[in-house]
Amino acid sequence: xxxxxxxxxxxxxxxxxxxxxxxxxxxxxxxxxxxxxxxxxxxxxxxxxxxxxxxxxxxxxxxxxxxxxxxxxxxxxxxxxxxxxxxxxxxxxxxxxxxxxxxxxxxxxxxxxxxxxxxxxxxxxxxxxxxxxxxxxxxxxxxxxxxxxxxxxxxxxxxxxxxxxxxxxxxxxxxxxxxxxxxxxxxxxxxxxxxxxxxxxxxxxxxxxxxxxxxxxxxxxxxxxxxxxxxxxxxxxxxxxxxxxxxxxxxxxxxxxxxxxxxxxxxxxxxxxxxxxxxxxxxxxxxxxxxxxxxxxxxxxxxxxxxxxxxxxxxxxxxxxxxxxxxxxxxxxxxxxxxxxxxxxxxxxxxxxxxxxxxxxxxxxxxxxxxxxxxxxxxxxxxxxxxxxxxxxxxxxxxxxxxxxxxxxxxxxxxxxxx
Amino acid sequence: xxxxxxxxxxxxxxxxxxxxxxxxxxxxxxxxxxxxxxxxxxxxxxxxxxxxxxxxxxxxxxxxxxxxxxxxxxxxxxxxxxxxxxxxxxxxxxxxxxxxxxxxxxxxxxxxxxxxxxxxxxxxxxxxxxxxxxxxxxxxxxxxxxxxxxxxxxxxxxxxxxxxxxxxxxxxxxxxxxxxxxxxxxxxxxxxxxxxxxxxxxxxxxxxxxxxxxxxxxxxxxxxxxxxxxxxxxxxxxxxxxxxxxxxxxxxxxxxxxxxxxxxxxxxxxxxxxxxxxxxxxxxxxxxxxxxxxxxxxxxxxxxxxxxxxxxxxxxxxxxxxxxxxxxxxxxxxxxxxxxxxxxxxxxxxxxxxxxxxxxxxxxxxxxxxxxxxxxxxxxxxxxxxxxxxxxxxxxxxxxxxxxxxxxxxxxxxxxxxx
Numbered sequence: 081x082x083x084x085x086x087x088x089x090x091x092x093x094x095x096x097x098x099x100x101x102x103x104x105x106x107x108x109x110x111x112x113x114x115x116x117x118x119x120x121x122x123x124x125x126x127x128x129x130x131x132x133x134x135x136x137x138x139x140x141x142x143x144x145x146x147x148x149x150x151x152x153x154x155x156x157x158x159x160x161x162x163x164x165x166x167x168x169x170x171x172x173x174x175x176x177x178x179x180x181x182x183x184x185x186x187x188x189x190x191x192x193x194x195x196x197x198x199x200x201x202x203x204x205x206x207x208x209x210x211x212x213x214x215x216x217x218x219x220x221x222x223x224x225x226x227x228x229x230x231x232x233x234x235x236x237x238x239x240x241x242x243x244x245x246x247x248x249x250x251x252x253x254x255x256x257x258x259x260x261x262x263x264x265x266x267x268x269x270x271x272x273x274x275x276x277x278x279x280x281x282x283x284x285x286x287x288x289x290x291x292x293x294x295x296x297x298x299x300x301x302x303x304x305x306x307x308x309x310x311x312x313x314x315x316x317x318x319x320x321x322x323x324x325x326x327x328x329x330x331x332x333x334x335x336x337x338x339x340x341x342x343x344x345x346x347x348x349x350x351x352x353x354x355x356x357x358x359x360x361x362x363x364x365x366x367x368x369x370x371x372x373x374x375x376x377x378x379x380x381x382x383x384x385x386x387x388x389x390x391x392x393x394x395x396x397x398x399x400x401x402x403x404x405x406x407x408x409x410x411x412x413x414x415x416x417x418x419x420x421x422x423x424x425x426x427x428x429x430x431x432x433x434x435x436x437x438x439x440x441x442x443x444x445x446x447x448x449x450x451x452x453x454x455x456x457x458x459x460x461x462x463x464x465x466x467x468x469x470x471x472x473x474x475x476x477x478x479x480x481x482x483x484x485x486x487x488x489x490x491x492x493x494x495x496x497x498x499x
Numbered sequence: 500x501x502x503x504x505x506x507x508x509x510x511x512x513x514x515x516x517x518x519x520x521x522x523x524x525x526x527x528x529x530x531x532x533x534x535x536x537x538x539x540x541x542x543x544x545x546x547x548x549x550x551x552x553x554x555x556x557x558x559x560x561x562x563x564x565x566x567x568x569x570x571x572x573x574x575x576x577x578x579x580x581x582x583x584x585x586x587x588x589x590x591x592x593x594x595x596x597x598x599x600x601x602x603x604x605x606x607x608x609x610x611x612x613x614x615x616x617x618x619x620x621x622x623x624x625x626x627x628x629x630x631x632x633x634x635x636x637x638x639x640x641x642x643x644x645x646x647x648x649x650x651x652x653x654x655x656x657x658x659x660x661x662x663x664x665x666x667x668x669x670x671x672x673x674x675x676x677x678x679x680x681x682x683x684x685x686x687x688x689x690x691x692x693x694x695x696x697x698x699x700x701x702x703x704x705x706x707x708x709x710x711x712x713x714x715x716x717x718x719x720x721x722x723x724x725x726x727x728x729x730x731x732x733x734x735x736x737x738x739x740x741x742x743x744x745x746x747x748x749x750x751x752x753x754x755x756x757x758x759x760x761x762x763x764x765x766x767x768x769x770x771x772x773x774x775x776x777x778x779x780x781x782x783x784x785x786x787x788x789x790x791x792x793x794x795x796x797x798x799x800x801x802x803x804x805x806x807x808x809x810x811x812x813x814x815x816x817x818x819x820x821x822x823x824x825x826x827x828x829x830x831x832x833x834x835x836x837x838x839x840x841x842x843x844x845x846x847x848x849x850x851x852x853x854x855x856x857x858x859x860x861x862x863x864x865x866x867x868x869x870x871x872x873x874x875x876x877x878x879x880x881x882x883x884x885x886x887x888x889x890x891x892x893x894x895x896x897x898x899x900x901x902x903x904x905x906x907x908x909x910x911x912x913x914x915x916x917x918x
Contacts, residue, residue, distance in 0.1 A: 081519055081520060083522075084510075091503075095824035095825065095853055096853040097844075097848075097853070097854075097855060098824065098825035098828075098853060098855025099824070100500055100822055101500060101502075101503045105600075106587060106589070106601060107545070107601070123550070124550075126549060127547075128546075128547030130591055131591040138525075158872060160857075160858055162855065168525060170526070172550040181524075181526075182526070193858045195834075195858035195859045196837075197831070197834075197856060197858040197859070198858045200841065201841065201856060201858070204841070313837070313838075317838040317841055320839070321838065321842045321845050404517050405515075405518070405519055406514065406515065412616070415614075415616075418615075418616045418619070418736065419736040419739035419740065420739070421616075422619065422620065422623070422736055423739055423741075426740050426741075429515045429516075434514055434515040434517060435517070436517025437616060439579055439609070439612045439614035439617045440616070453577060
């Protein structure tokens with residue numbers, strides 16, 4: 081129930097921005113899925129030959145299927161194509177806490193536009209998603225790959241980019257000095273050059289302060305200036321739109337997705353549980369479907385980590401304990417009057433209140449135990465006396481209250497109890 | 500979008516009766532899935548050896564996984580255990596119109612009670628489901644396997660049951676005479692015996708009339724009388740609860756699920772499209788999980804045929820044409836004022852109205868074409884003049900209206916247009 085609720089929330093938020101649902105098959109031709117994959121992911125893929133002698137595999141993410149789908153259908157779909165896709169993916173890796181061989185992905189992407197407006201809206205979707213989930217304290221860390229690339233370009237370090245980014249990725253864990261050492265010893269750049277990179281990556285302050293510092297560092301690099309102006313527009317817009325400013329920070333050190341992301345990048349951390357890592361990440365990419373079509377399809381999107389987020393919500397006590405989606409249990413005492421119990425349940429449902437009828441005339445203790453274990457909020461009780469007087473006992477299972485009310489008062493009484 | 504909407508509706512109805520969602524993995528051990536399967540289904544299963552040398556297979560229905568899950572967890576779950584499960588299943592068969600290798604199942608079941616009250620509630624769920632989908636004319640055909648078994652028992656024909664049922668299943672297609680002939684020639688019962696079976700199977704009339712006839716035919720058979728009294732309670736209850744009586748019929752000829760169902764059985768036909776067959780079927784079974792546990796788990800449930808139902812709704816013109824879940828498109832004319840376009844979209848979303856922002860300042864024609872193709876209901880337009888006067892052009896794309904309103908009136912104006 082908690083998972084369904086979380087996914088429903090994501091769906092609502094995505095839809096409110098005009099993203100439409102798509103689904104693709106679990107199985108794709110192996111060459112479609114593995115065309116781009118490195119060896120590591122190849123080994124993790126569930127792959128087999130089917131009844132028709134086709135070499136097929138189970139999707140290991142929703143991005144490759146999106147690329148295949150977009151390449152195939154973009155002419156009918158038109159751009160911008162905004163879709164969300166929520167579904168399971170499979171990886172044959174060793175399971176661990178919060179890591180399963182089957183897990184749920186919950187992606188949204190805007191395909192076919194390189195406008196920075198879509199980058200900004202992606203950020204807003206992430207913001208609204210966590211607000212709607214009910215998280216008060218969270219931080220979306222934003223960066224733009226062009227900023228770092230601009231600095232590398234200016235310092236004539238572009239050919240060392242992947243080594244520099246790899247070293248930079250360890251900044252949180254090993255600290256500045258060791259990162260500089262790695263850049264010098266393993267990447268082969270000078271200590272001064274490494275210092276420049278670290279000076280930028282370690283900029284702190286408000287977004288405006290950092291943007292001002294970046295301005296000086298990036299002047300003359302077209303790439304860097306584009307990244308900078310994209311970030312300036314992003315922070316300007318969230319100010320105009322009134323997003324709480326402490327929820328969006330600029331973090332020049334994040335460099336996720338070495339080869340994949342090319343512009344804005346996002347990571348989301350929970351204020352009360354930063355240790356579990358980013359619960360929603362994404363970014364802008366230059367060309368989604370280059371393996372499948374010559375049409376260039378730039379895009380931007382992000383993915384909610386459903387399993388990680390659920391683990392976090394459980395740890396934060398944010399998940400409901402109830403295992404019934406219906407608030408009311410209609411208990412049964414006289415088996416031959418089952419129709420009357422069902423009728424009152426029906427009346428409740430017609431008023432929008434979920435109600436389950438206990439199917440057998442078991443003892444009160446047993447039925448109440450069932451009601452409490454499942455987390456019902458209200459039990460309805462009627463025996464000979466109540467039927468004779470046209471009344472019901474309404475038992476509030478949360479506050480322990482009990483009242484005898486006329487049949488026509490049952491809906492209003494229960495509404496007051498559960499609302 | 501149509502599929503998601505249909506599934507959402509099913510979910511809402513199931514939840515209103517206290518059914519809770521579960522999910523199980525796509526992959527199970529092959530021996531779990533195939534333990535009970537006949538050869539036909541074995542051949543259709545996608546089965547392979549995974550990275551850990553496990554013999555695994557993709558689920559081909561949601562019933563076997565439910566049996567495995569129930570056997571494993573029924574002690575913690577307790578009974579009655581009411582669950583719904585909506586998810587894809589896979590069969591490596593030849594695809595045809597409305598039959599795919601991957602398709603969606605949408606099941607609900609009550610496990611662990613043999614009370615006829617759960618049979619009656621199953622019927623009510625089916626009824627409410629189609630009502631909520633928006634189908635006015637539909638018929639749920641009900642029968643009880645015990646009625647037929649009772650008649651066979653009384654006529655000493657139980658040992659010929661499967662042959663008789665197989666012949667009976669052809670009644671619609673080949674007619675009474677040929678069914679009698681098959682029973683005599685192939686099953687080896689007398690013409691008089693076959694006549695008795697057909698007399699019962701072909702009873703027509705109101706449920707009450709048929710029940711009265713059955714009463715005479717079944718007296719003395721305990722099985723038959725139980726079936727009869729279950730049906731009597733069912734039709735009595737739907738009368739008490741006020742379900743439209745033409746929506747539920749008693750059809751003694753239906754005998755689906757030869758070996759599986761043991762009590763009430765259900766089939767659902769659309770009044771405007773009966774030819775596509777049953778769109779929601781199910782029944783009562785004696786022992787769900789006998790392969791996995793010695794605990795006896797009786798149950799009753801049904802399954803909405805999502806793909807078939809969607810095909811029917813398309814044919815009936817019941818599916819929305821729009822491919823956007825957001826009713827409003829905010830067009831963009833001045834790229835440098837993107838923040839203002841995003842802000843009005845945000846205001847709409849906060850009022851519960853989905854809004855998409857067109858990400859680039861393309862020509863009006865192009866943006867309107869996009870809006871119409873996607874099925875937006877309203878376009879918001881603002882250029883220099885509107886920004887100067889603090890107004891927006893609100894264009895109704897359904898009625899062709901256009902009005903210029905102050906920013907603070909936009910929400911109310913659009914609400915009036917789309918509600």
